[in-house]
Amino acid sequence: MNATIYDVSRLSGVSTATVSRAFSEPGRVRAETLRRVYEAAEALHYHPNAIARAMARQRTDKIAYLICKKGATILDEFYAGICDGIMRTANRSDYQLLVSTEEDWRLTVSAGQSKQIEGVILGGNAQPEMISGFQSQNVQVVLVNNNIAGVPCVVADEAGGVGQVVDHLADRGHRHIAMLVGRVNPYVVRERYGAFLAAMAQRGLPVGPADVRMCDADVDSATEAASELLQGRDRPTAIVGGNDVVAAGVIKAARRLGMRLPEDLAVTGYDDSAVCPMLEPELTSVHIDCRQMGELAVARLTALLDGESEIPPLTVVPTLLRVRRST
Amino acid sequence: MNATIYDVSRLSGVSTATVSRAFSEPGRVRAETLRRVYEAAEALHYHPNAIARAMARQRTDKIAYLICKKGATILDEFYAGICDGIMRTANRSDYQLLVSTEEDWRLTVSAGQSKQIEGVILGGNAQPEMISGFQSQNVQVVLVNNNIAGVPCVVADEAGGVGQVVDHLADRGHRHIAMLVGRVNPYVVRERYGAFLAAMAQRGLPVGPADVRMCDADVDSATEAASELLQGRDRPTAIVGGNDVVAAGVIKAARRLGMRLPEDLAVTGYDDSAVCPMLEPELTSVHIDCRQMGELAVARLTALLDGESEIPPLTVVPTLLRVRRST
DNA sequence: CCAGTTTTAGAAAACGTTTGCGGAAAATTT
DNA sequence: AAATTTTCCGCAAACGTTTTCTAAAACTGG
Numbered sequence: 001m002n003a004t005i006y007d008v009s010r011l012s013g014v015s016t017a018t019v020s021r022a023f024s025e026p027g028r029v030r031a032e033t034l035r036r037v038y039e040a041a042e043a044l045h046y047h048p049n050a051i052a053r054a055m056a057r058q059r060t061d062k063i064a065y066l067i068c069k070k071g072a073t074i075l076d077e078f079y080a081g082i083c084d085g086i087m088r089t090a091n092r093s094d095y096q097l098l099v100s101t102e103e104d105w106r107l108t109v110s111a112g113q114s115k116q117i118e119g120v121i122l123g124g125n126a127q128p129e130m131i132s133g134f135q136s137q138n139v140q141v142v143l144v145n146n147n148i149a150g151v152p153c154v155v156a157d158e159a160g161g162v163g164q165v166v167d168h169l170a171d172r173g174h175r176h177i178a179m180l181v182g183r184v185n186p187y188v189v190r191e192r193y194g195a196f197l198a199a200m201a202q203r204g205l206p207v208g209p210a211d212v213r214m215c216d217a218d219v220d221s222a223t224e225a226a227s228e229l230l231q232g233r234d235r236p237t238a239i240v241g242g243n244d245v246v247a248a249g250v251i252k253a254a255r256r257l258g259m260r261l262p263e264d265l266a267v268t269g270y271d272d273s274a275v276c277p278m279l280e281p282e283l284t285s286v287h288i289d290c291r292q293m294g295e296l297a298v299a300r301l302t303a304l305l306d307g308e309s310e311i312p313p314l315t316v317v318p319t320l321l322r323v324r325r326s327t
Numbered sequence: 328m329n330a331t332i333y334d335v336s337r338l339s340g341v342s343t344a345t346v347s348r349a350f351s352e353p354g355r356v357r358a359e360t361l362r363r364v365y366e367a368a369e370a371l372h373y374h375p376n377a378i379a380r381a382m383a384r385q386r387t388d389k390i391a392y393l394i395c396k397k398g399a400t401i402l403d404e405f406y407a408g409i410c411d412g413i414m415r416t417a418n419r420s421d422y423q424l425l426v427s428t429e430e431d432w433r434l435t436v437s438a439g440q441s442k443q444i445e446g447v448i449l450g451g452n453a454q455p456e457m458i459s460g461f462q463s464q465n466v467q468v469v470l471v472n473n474n475i476a477g478v479p480c481v482v483a484d485e486a487g488g489v490g491q492v493v494d495h496l497a498d499r500g501h502r503h504i505a506m507l508v509g510r511v512n513p514y515v516v517r518e519r520y521g522a523f524l525a526a527m528a529q530r531g532l533p534v535g536p537a538d539v540r541m542c543d544a545d546v547d548s549a550t551e552a553a554s555e556l557l558q559g560r561d562r563p564t565a566i567v568g569g570n571d572v573v574a575a576g577v578i579k580a581a582r583r584l585g586m587r588l589p590e591d592l593a594v595t596g597y598d599d600s601a602v603c604p605m606l607e608p609e610l611t612s613v614h615i616d617c618r619q620m621g622e623l624a625v626a627r628l629t630a631l632l633d634g635e636s637e638i639p640p641l642t643v644v645p646t647l648l649r650v651r652r653s654t
Numbered sequence: 655c656c657a658g659t660t661t662t663a664g665a666a667a668a669c670g671t672t673t674g675c676g677g678a679a680a681a682t683t684t
Numbered sequence: 685a686a687a688t689t690t691t692c693c694g695c696a697a698a699c700g701t702t703t704t705c706t707a708a709a710a711c712t713g714g
Contacts, residue, residue: 002442004670015694020672030680030692047464050441051387052670054378055699080407084428091431096438099426101411104418111423114377115329115700137374219604248605255607275602277546278575280582331700342664347702357662357710379700382669442670 003044012040023048063090063301064098064117066108068124068146069185077273078290082123082144085294093302105130112139119301121294122146125185140304144297146187147314152304154297154315158188161286161319162195165240165268168284168321170203174238174266178211180225180250181242182218189214192242192270211236215246222249223256230257230265237265238327244269244276247283251326266327281325292317330371339367350375390417390628391425391444393435395451396512404600405617409450409471412621420629432457439466446628448621449473452512467631471624473514474641479631481624481642485515488613488646489522492567492595495611495648497530501565501593505538507552507577508569509545516541519569519597538563542573549576550583557584557592564592565654571596571603574610578653593654608652619644 009016014033021029022037029037040046054060065086067079083099090097098117100108102125111117112134119140122130126146134141143153169177179196181189193212200207210232215225222241226249229239241247247269254265261267261281269276272287296315303311336343341360348356349364356364367373381387392413394406410426417424425444427435429452438444439461446467449457453473461468470480496504506523508516520539527534537559542552549568553576556566568574574596581592588594588608596603596612603610623642630638 005672006670016671017673017695018693020670021693024672028692033692047437047440047442049670050438050443051378051381052699053441053672055382055670055701056672058672058699060378077404083426087426087428088431091427091434096425096434096443097427098423099410099414100418100424101414104415107418107423110374111377113374114380115374116377116423245601245605252605252607274572275605278572278579278602279605280579280607332702333700343701344665344703345663347700348663351702355662360662376700379669380702382671382700383702385669385702 002049003041003046004049005046007044008037008040008046011044012036020048060116060118061094062096062098062117063298063305064100064108064111064120066100066102066105066120066122066126066130068102068105068122068126068130070102070125078145078271078288079123081290082294082297085291086121086298087294088291089295089298093298095298095302105133109133109137112137119305121297121301125187140301142297142301142304144293145185149313152300152311152313152315154293154300154317155191156288156290156293157316157319158191159195159198161270161288161321162192162240163199164319164321165270165286166196166199166203166205168323168327169238169240169266169268170205172238172266172327175205176211176234176236177205177207177238177240178213178229178236179240179242180213180215180222180229180246182215182222182246184217184243189242196240208234215249217243217245219245219249219252222246223252224249226250226253227257230254230259239265239267241267241269244271244273244283244285247285247326248275248279251279251281251283262325262327268327272322276322276324279326284324284327285322287320287322289317289320329376330368330373332373332375334371335364335367335373338371339363347375387443387445388421389423389425389444390625390632391427391435391438391447393427393429393432393447393449393453393457395429395432395449395453395457397429397452405472405598405615406450408617409621409624412618413448413625414621415618416622416625420625422625422629432460436460436464439464446632448624448628452514467628469624469628469631471620472512476640479627479638479640479642481620481627481644482518483615483617483620484643484646485518486522486525488597488615488648489519489567490526491646491648492597492613493523493526493530493532495650495654496565496567496593496595497532499565499593499654502532503538503561503563504532504534504565504567505540505556505563506567506569507540507542507549507556507573509542509549509573511544511570516569523567535561542576544570544572546572546576546579549573550579551576553577553580554584557581557586566592566594568594568596571598571600571610571612574612574653575602575606578606578608578610589652589654595654599649603649603651606653611651611654612649614647614649616644616647 005016005019008019123144147153215221250267269283269285272285276283276285332343335346450471474480542548577594596610599612599614603612
């Protein structure tokens with residue numbers, strides 16, 4: 001049916017070895033021969049069969065991205081951005097990308113067992129058993145948006161981002177700043193929460209026990225929590241949202257209480273997602289270059305696959321405060 | 328290094344043919360033999376090599392999803408939802424999924440040429456040359472969110488969705504309804520725009536030339552266009568947004584003009600994306616089950632791959648109006 | 655217990671490449 | 685022109701499965 005290397009070999013009058021070399025290391029074959037081979041290949045519509053190639057070379061040039069996040073998975077803009085970065089970089093590095101979600105992680109592991117993938121990027125809340133599952137099959141692992149010792153990780157500069165937010169608010173004269181954080185992935189919650197306390201302490205700003213609240217990851221939950229926060233006595237003049245969804249909830253709550261924004265209350269988000277400019281007022285937020293995170297993750301992984309020894313255990317990508325009208 | 332079928336064969340004392348059968352068609356081997364094989368495999372940590380398997384069977388069980396959308400690609404919630412549906416269904420059907428973006432479409436074609444993928448799902452604005460590129464390599468094609476004759480397509484019921492919107496607004500007493508549509512993918516624009524005109528005509532509601540406007544796909548552009556729409560004489564009492572982003576722009580514009588929503592102006596969105604509940608007022612929008620679109624696309628593709636003859640040329644998934652406070 | 659039928663298992667030939675090794679040919683030097 | 689080096693190419697053995705064909709083994713019912 002399809003032309004094979006033998007057909008090309010026969011038509012061009014050279015051996016299969018030469019045909020093979022003509023396609024994979026053209027430098028090692030004479031120009032004239034090359035021409036004959038390509039001509040024959042063209043005539044036969046020959047394309048090297050990647051499966052057979054992988055078989056012979058014992059390499060597949062495939063990596064996987066496993067999104068470890070309950071529910072929304074790829075729908076989450078942040079993870080989608082990472083995915084986008086991974087996709088593009090993988091393609092440009094001549095790797096193909098397999099994508100899967102947490103629920104099907106075992107399938108991805110078995111893809112490793114069956115020697116189909118050479119490495120995997122785990123996004124978000126990866127469980128240790130997953131990591132060891134891959135490693136035991138010699139599948140290289142890189143984590144993104146998570147930080148576990150012993151595995152190369154790519155993360156955003158959460159401390160820096162939160163610091164920028166606090167600085168910005170303090171510059172605007174705010175002294176009583178509260179934080180509302182949605183329960184997204186544990187790593188992120190931990191980091192941003194910790195960074196907030198640290199940043200406030202460092203600047204000598206007091207944080208009362210009622211000033212930091214948790215809520216679920218949806219808007220309604222955030223709106224409710226924000227209402228309580230705003231109706232307590234001694235209300236804060238600024239609220240830092242742990243992410244943009246939560247911040248949107250804060251805005252809604254404030255609006256319903258008849259507050260003016262940003263005059264009565266400053267609000268900040270985190271992630272600088274697509275909603276920020278859609279909100280009224282537009283939301284000040286911390287921009288994370290998630291595409292770059294994906295790119296770096298691929299870079300680390302390919303370095304690992306190429307056997308490079310100097311892989312930084314932790315790669316931190318900078319964040320940037322994008323100031324809008326909500327502050 | 329890794330155990331092969333030969334190792335298992337030797338240790339268990341049966342032929343490689345039997346080992347192969349034990350893993351791929353266990354029904355055809357005696358229980359006792361099966362046990363011995365599995366035991367040996369277990370001891371050797373044997374896992375069948377998928378590449379070799381693909382080589383022998385001339386099948387890879389891999390499909391690809393190519394997102395044909397400029398710029399944001401997977402970041403677009405809609406396409407991400409489709410991707411999610413595809414991913415899950417593909418995994419459950421024992422297919423692995425390769426994902427790529429428009430800019431790298433040639434790579435995906437060459438994945439087809441090199442016999443790595445058996446089928447492809449093209450999301451969004453697929454170009455004819457892509458389709459023929461795949462078909463000439465015997466790679467089966469299914470389109471999603473697009474409609475081109477001769478290829479199985481999966482689309483949302485745009486006409487129905489727009490109809491529901493118009494009905495809903497008409498029920499609320501609106502007679503002067505305008506539409507603002509962002510330039511997203513040509514197919515969607517064409518469908519929604521056409522459906523709007525048809526729906527209005529069918530209900531005997533007039534649509535003046537100034538009542539339908541185009542704008543770019545970003546909020547700012549929508550805000551600006553909406554401002555003009557609202558400041559013309561004879562302003563509409565309701566605006567149908569071609570998607571949620573545009574609707575968010577309409578809300579912003581209305582707010583800035585001091586209008587009350589929904590009293591002075593009703594606004595609807597389209598796609599029912601995550602922003603809807605974040606806006607103030609929460610946005611009425613047409614819900615599209617994009618995950619289901621992805622699932623159906625995979626279903627059509629696998630049917631095609633299984634050689635089924637009865638593939639519906641067009642699969643339409645129903646839409647549902649989700650009414651919120653903006654109307 | 656036997657002939658007939660159905661299951662079960664093995665031998666060996668694919669599947670389409672890559673690559674180490676060695677020899678021939680070309681290019682370079684003396 | 686011979687000697688030497690370098691480049692180019694062919695042979696053939698992997699790579700790890702599946703599967704067809706065939707033979708042996710295990711079941712049937714009489």
